[in-house]
Amino acid sequence: MGNVLDYLLHLPALALWFIFLAENGLITILVLLSGKLFYKGSYSYTSREWVICGLTNILNTVVTYAGFLMWKHDIISIATDVSWIIILDFLFLFFAMDLLMFIFHYIIHKTFLFKDVHQLHHQSINPTPIDLFVLHPVEALGFGGLWLILLMLYAFNIYAVMVYLIVNVIFGLAGHLGMEPLPEKVRGLPLVKYLGTSTFHHHHHQDIHYNFGFYTSIWDRILSTYKK
Ligand SMILES: [Zn+2]
Numbered sequence: 219m220g221n222v223l224d225y226l227l228h229l230p231a232l233a234l235w236f237i238f239l240a241e242n243g244l245i246t247i248l249v250l251l252s253g254k255l256f257y258k259g260s261y262s263y264t265s266r267e268w269v270i271c272g273l274t275n276i277l278n279t280v281v282t283y284a285g286f287l288m289w290k291h292d293i294i295s296i297a298t299d300v301s302w303i304i305i306l307d308f309l310f311l312f313f314a315m316d317l318l319m320f321i322f323h324y325i326i327h328k329t330f331l332f333k334d335v336h337q338l339h340h341q342s343i344n345p346t347p348i349d350l351f352v353l354h355p356v357e358a359l360g361f362g363g364l365w366l367i368l369l370m371l372y373a374f375n376i377y378a379v380m381v382y383l384i385v386n387v388i389f390g391l392a393g394h395l396g397m398e399p400l401p402e403k404v405r406g407l408p409l410v411k412y413l414g415t416s417t418f419h420h421h422h423h424q425d426i427h428y429n430f431g432f433y434t435s436i437w438d439r440i441l442s443t444y445k446k
């Protein structure tokens with residue numbers, strides 16, 4: 219993996235922009251295709267949704283490129299060794315981002331930012347997968363900024379970062395599936411019941427006063443904003 223990172227260092231900026239845009243575009247295509255596979259009914263996306271989704275992809279590419287530049291200039295450090303630290307790093311990234319995004323999400327709901335920024339995402343009462351990318355630019359850059367700030371704290375392991383990014387997309391897709399793939403029994407299992415399921419985020423779109431969390435319901439349970 220260290221070789222791949224070193225290879226990126228020697229590529230011209232234009233090639234990097236192209237690679238990062240293709241990577242973000244591929245993630246979007248996989249999310250939209252997976253969503254169609256899970257959902258039994260039919261739905262289509264409006265041209266407005268496609269435009270906003272495209273813009274979010276460009277902004278996510280800007281965040282990716284900014285992260286690359288920060289790494290290149292040693293503002294962000296990345297470890298590439300394979301060790302048990304990968305598990306600890308992943309758990310830290312998972313719970314730290316869960317808390318940071320909860321705080322960010324709660325603030326944009328409780329201030330003027332809801333009307334000016336976050337309402338765009340909430341125009342969808344019954345979300346579908348494209349809503350994961352129907353975000354106001356401030357929101358897309360806000361989540362990306364939180365991620366880059368967290369990466370500045372410590373030299374996280376590259377494999378933990380990659381697993382975290384995959385898990386992040388899976389939770390984002392789950393929250394906007396428009397249906398619940400997990401049987402109720404599974405959702406009630408110890409530990410699983412604290413995770414942010416499709417139903418959990420779907421309820422947030424139906425009633426904006428509850429379920430501000432993303433990966434877990436821990437912070438909503440503590441603040442009494444949890445809706446089963
Ligand atoms: Zn919200």
Ligand SMILES: [Zn+2]
Nearest residue numbers: 339345393419
């Ligand atoms: Zn949502």
